[in-house]
Amino acid sequence: MKIGENIKLYLKYASVCTQSIMQYKVSFFLMITARFMISFCELAAIRFLFDGLTRIKGYTYGDILLCFAIVQMSFTFAELFGNGFKTFSGMVRKGEFDRMMLRPRSLILQVMGSRFELGRTGPLLTAVITLALGIRHSRVTWDMAAVWTITAMTVGGTLLFIGLFILEASFCFFSIEDTSLINVLTYGAKSHGKYPIDIYGRGILRFCTYIIPYTLFQYYPLQFLLGKAQDWYLPLCPLGTVVFWLVCHAVWRYGVKHYKSCGS
Amino acid sequence: MRKYYDFFKLRFATGIQYRMASVTALTTQLIWGLMECLAYKAVAEASGGSMPMDYSSIVQYIWLKEALYVFFNTWSSDNELFSMITSGDIAYELCRPLSIYSMWFSRITGARIAETLLRCVPVLICAFLMPRPYRMTLPASGAAFMFFLAALFLALGITITFCMLVYMLCFFTIAPQGWRMVLTGAVEFLSGNVIPLPFFPKKYLFLVELSPFAYMQNVPFRIYSGDLAGSGIYPYILKQIFWLAALLAAGTALWKCAEKRMVIQGG
Numbered sequence: 001m002k003i004g005e006n007i008k009l010y011l012k013y014a015s016v017c018t019q020s021i022m023q024y025k026v027s028f029f030l031m032i033t034a035r036f037m038i039s040f041c042e043l044a045a046i047r048f049l050f051d052g053l054t055r056i057k058g059y060t061y062g063d064i065l066l067c068f069a070i071v072q073m074s075f076t077f078a079e080l081f082g083n084g085f086k087t088f089s090g091m092v093r094k095g096e097f098d099r100m101m102l103r104p105r106s107l108i109l110q111v112m113g114s115r116f117e118l119g120r121t122g123p124l125l126t127a128v129i130t131l132a133l134g135i136r137h138s139r140v141t142w143d144m145a146a147v148w149t150i151t152a153m154t155v156g157g158t159l160l161f162i163g164l165f166i167l168e169a170s171f172c173f174f175s176i177e178d179t180s181l182i183n184v185l186t187y188g189a190k191s192h193g194k195y196p197i198d199i200y201g202r203g204i205l206r207f208c209t210y211i212i213p214y215t216l217f218q219y220y221p222l223q224f225l226l227g228k229a230q231d232w233y234l235p236l237c238p239l240g241t242v243v244f245w246l247v248c249h250a251v252w253r254y255g256v257k258h259y260k261s262c263g264s
Numbered sequence: 265m266r267k268y269y270d271f272f273k274l275r276f277a278t279g280i281q282y283r284m285a286s287v288t289a290l291t292t293q294l295i296w297g298l299m300e301c302l303a304y305k306a307v308a309e310a311s312g313g314s315m316p317m318d319y320s321s322i323v324q325y326i327w328l329k330e331a332l333y334v335f336f337n338t339w340s341s342d343n344e345l346f347s348m349i350t351s352g353d354i355a356y357e358l359c360r361p362l363s364i365y366s367m368w369f370s371r372i373t374g375a376r377i378a379e380t381l382l383r384c385v386p387v388l389i390c391a392f393l394m395p396r397p398y399r400m401t402l403p404a405s406g407a408a409f410m411f412f413l414a415a416l417f418l419a420l421g422i423t424i425t426f427c428m429l430v431y432m433l434c435f436f437t438i439a440p441q442g443w444r445m446v447l448t449g450a451v452e453f454l455s456g457n458v459i460p461l462p463f464f465p466k467k468y469l470f471l472v473e474l475s476p477f478a479y480m481q482n483v484p485f486r487i488y489s490g491d492l493a494g495s496g497i498y499p500y501i502l503k504q505i506f507w508l509a510a511l512l513a514a515g516t517a518l519w520k521c522a523e524k525r526m527v528i529q530g531g
Contacts (some may be wrong), residue, residue, distance in 0.1 A: 029440070030443060033450045037448075037450065041450075044453070048463045049459060051463075053307070056306050056307055056310040180288050180289075180292070181292065184295050184296070188292075195303060195306070199306045200299060200306075201302060213428070238441050250337065
């Protein structure tokens with residue numbers, strides 16, 4: 001009952017946001033085109049770099065494309081749904097968040113809903129093209145396990161990135177300083193995560209496993225997908241991002257509890 | 265000239281204010297640069313020495329790109345100017361007995377140089393202290409360094425005149441954000457910010473070199489890293505001068521056109 005109501009409310013939010021963006025149609029289409037183009041350039045960059053190479057650290061062109069597509073999709077979905085957290089500091093400053101707290105509805109829902117931006121979906125097109133190219137080039141055997149792994153990786157990645165956005169927003173409760181440092185963890189992971197993480201060496205791989213668990217949705221399930229390892233638990237790794245998300249959520253809850261309005 | 269210098273100074277002083285932001289920026293850029301170095305290392309190992317640029321040149325290129333990020337960034341722009349145009353505050357600017365084009369040009373240049381000075385020194389110091397294969401080194405010769413400096417400022421000029429064109433575009437459209445994103449996104453790729461231009465296949469590279477974008481960061485960074493050397497430098501510098509003049513002419517012409525048809529509504 002309550003979940004159904006929340007979904008309905010979220011859809012309402014999404015439709016209102018979309019309507020308001022649609023008032024500037026040309027701008028909207030240019031935004032989508034621009035975002036598509038930027039991500040498409042990244043695809044072209046991979047193509048150019050791979051010119052004349054057969055494999056980088058054991059990964060073929062197709063393998064890298066699959067990895068790029070999955071990370072790109074996760075990040076796009078995360079930006080689409082979690083955009084509110086990215087602009088959260090503005091909401092606090094303008095007193096918008098104070099108003100939200102007065103309403104008897106979930107805060108997360110309101111923050112996420114109020115900044116739903118359809119224009120963010122541009123890179124999705126590149127991701128789909130890349131996925132198709134990657135499927136054609138790579139040597140993945142397509143069975144239920146592979147389909148599950150790709151879906152789980154995408155959903156897991158989305159959760160992890162939204163978790164990072166929530167973490168970034170939570171910092172607004174504790175500090176008025178610039179929180180852009182966390183951009184390295186989000187944008188950095190998006191642009192550098194297009195390659196399987198072990199390309200960067202052992203140190204980075206460790207960081208991306210124990211500090212911020214990117215490997216849960218990227219490196220480990222990818223090993224299974226590409227047939228480099230057969231362990232049964234590898235395709236289940238993306239489920240671990242739920243735990244990471246819960247940790248971020250706990251930080252958020254703690255922050256909200258100790259939030260003092262600055263009274264604007 | 266004096267007046268324009270003052271605008272330069274004003275923005276310079278404002279730019280210096282944000283010190284904490286520069287600490288986070290430093291960390292971000294170091295991590296970013298290091299990740300890129302590691303990625304190209306993997307590519308270099310895979311190609312077995314047959315890359316279009318050698319690895320040490322790429323490392324120089326990456327660190328310069330990080331250190332001088334603000335110089336060649338078409339992405340972040342002076343939002344005050346955009347809001348001036350949309351809110352009508354431009355009327356005040358028009359009241360001043362100055363050329364708006366030159367005034368804005370000086371304030372953008374001032375802001376960029378201030379921010380770069382703040383940011384580049386710590387990034388460069390760290391880059392020179394990196395472990396061996398990822399370390400930044402001095403340019404091959406003093407002459408190369410002089411060419412680098414000349415090309416650097418020409419490239420800065422080209423980038424800013426291009427940005428001025430984008431600002432001028434705002435006089436002709438209500439919602440400039442979309443156009444801006446399309447243009448800056450294209451520039452980022454074509455100017456060699458995503459991957460260095462030598463990695464482009466020949467036929468694409470030929471096309472890119474017909475545009476002004478190949479004469480932005482591409483030229484100074486490749487001169488410093490030794491990828492462009494000797495007499496190969498001259499045509500690039502000449503084309504830089506040509507594009508700077510062409511963009512400057514286009515910008516001022518567009519401004520004249522905008523000035524004529526500008527309507528400020530009430531307020």
